[in-house]
Amino acid sequence: MSNIKKDNHYVPQVYLKHWAIKGKILTYRLLVPHENCEVWKNHSPGSIAKHQYLYTYFSGSADTDEVEHWLDKDFESPAAVSIAKVVMGNPIKSEDWNNLFRFAVAQSVRTPAGLHQFIERQQKTLQNLISDTLEKSMAKLEDAVKTGVKLQASPSDDVENKPPIKVSRIKNDDGTEGVQVTALNGRKMWIWQLRHVLTYTIYRLPKYRWTILHAPPGMTWPTSDNPLIKICFNAKGEYYLDGGWATPGVQIILPLSPKHLLYTRLGTRPPPKGTTVNWQEASFFRKVILESALRYVFAADPTGIDVIRPRTISQEQCRYETKMWSDWHSTQSKEEAEYPD
Numbered sequence: 001m002s003n004i005k006k007d008n009h010y011v012p013q014v015y016l017k018h019w020a021i022k023g024k025i026l027t028y029r030l031l032v033p034h035e036n037c038e039v040w041k042n043h044s045p046g047s048i049a050k051h052q053y054l055y056t057y058f059s060g061s062a063d064t065d066e067v068e069h070w071l072d073k074d075f076e077s078p079a080a081v082s083i084a085k086v087v088m089g090n091p092i093k094s095e096d097w098n099n100l101f102r103f104a105v106a107q108s109v110r111t112p113a114g115l116h117q118f119i120e121r122q123q124k125t126l127q128n129l130i131s132d133t134l135e136k137s138m139a140k141l142e143d144a145v146k147t148g149v150k151l152q153a154s155p156s157d158d159v160e161n162k163p164p165i166k167v168s169r170i171k172n173d174d175g176t177e178g179v180q181v182t183a184l185n186g187r188k189m190w191i192w193q194l195r196h197v198l199t200y201t202i203y204r205l206p207k208y209r210w211t212i213l214h215a216p217p218g219m220t221w222p223t224s225d226n227p228l229i230k231i232c233f234n235a236k237g238e239y240y241l242d243g244g245w246a247t248p249g250v251q252i253i254l255p256l257s258p259k260h261l262l263y264t265r266l267g268t269r270p271p272p273k274g275t276t277v278n279w280q281e282a283s284f285f286r287k288v289i290l291e292s293a294l295r296y297v298f299a300a301d302p303t304g305i306d307v308i309r310p311r312t313i314s315q316e317q318c319r320y321e322t323k324m325w326s327d328w329h330s331t332q333s334k335e336e337a338e339y340p341d
Helices: 013-019 066-088 094-109 112-147 187-199 279-292 315-336
Strands: 007-009 025-029 040-043 050-052 165-171 177-183 211-214 229-233 251-255 260-265 296-299
Touching: 013 025, 013 066, 013 296, 050 315, 066 094, 066 187, 066 260, 094 112, 094 187, 094 251, 112 187, 187 315, 229 279, 251 279
Parallel strands: none
Antiparallel strands: 007 050, 025 040, 025 296, 165 177, 211 260, 229 251, 251 260
16 A cells, blocks of 8 residues: 555646646635635645545455556646647647547546546446346347357457456245346446546547637636536526537537636537637636536636535535545445455
8 A cells, every 4th residue: 555646636736737826726615514614725736636545446456546647647647738738828739639638538537526426327227237238148148048059258348447247146035046246336336437438438429629718808717626517508598517428519618727718519610729708608608617516616716706606514514525535445445345356
């Protein structure tokens, strides 16, 4: 454990530093234990947007933090150079657009917000998926036995990243034998999904036309602990923020600095790079950036943010989340030991 990187920043420091003023970032906490808590507080980039052992998991014999290093090497570091070009106003090459796109996809899945969404989705669908898959597999196996056909294992494109699933033989109440499939819905399954998305799914996403939008004079873009936002509209013209990457007309935004916003709209040619959006559209983008935040907002100018997104005051919920993250590694590691690689 001594060589394991325990502080895992789910919003990279090299990204957050663009909101720093004299090395500190104004931070607004959306969940506080009591109303006397300071509304805005200065923090260094290294002290925020992190959890201990968020990406570290138990492989079966030891803890590994390979995912943390992989995210840094393949997503954060390349994007840091490209974001710096955007902020400095330097020319942006195709490689930079690709770096920014990859960074955006990573931020959509690697945050606690992404973790919560994934676990909730698995709680609703995983058991039915396992049951359906097992039923179909057993039917296929029975047909093969009847017909004498030898089944061939399907090749996997992700053999080094196996999901935490166990298949075991069981004896039924009537004395017959059966098969039981169990899956671990937690950190290791989330990391499996994260790696799959960033290794394979990312290359199957639609081709987006990206641009950089500027905030109008007198306004700045905040960012948050969940900075990638996908904006969709329904038939009634109402917007929602949980759309997919391929939803027709989806608008995808990611603040890159208080003045620069990465933007695309699927199926539409974007405005020219460097376009300053009007006040109405900028106000909408600022609003959804704040609405998308899970627990923290970071800003260069805090004006009006607490009005748009009031904080929640709950000592009980604060205690619950503090304990959850305090127990996170030990609880997850204990479960992961039952699902070795």
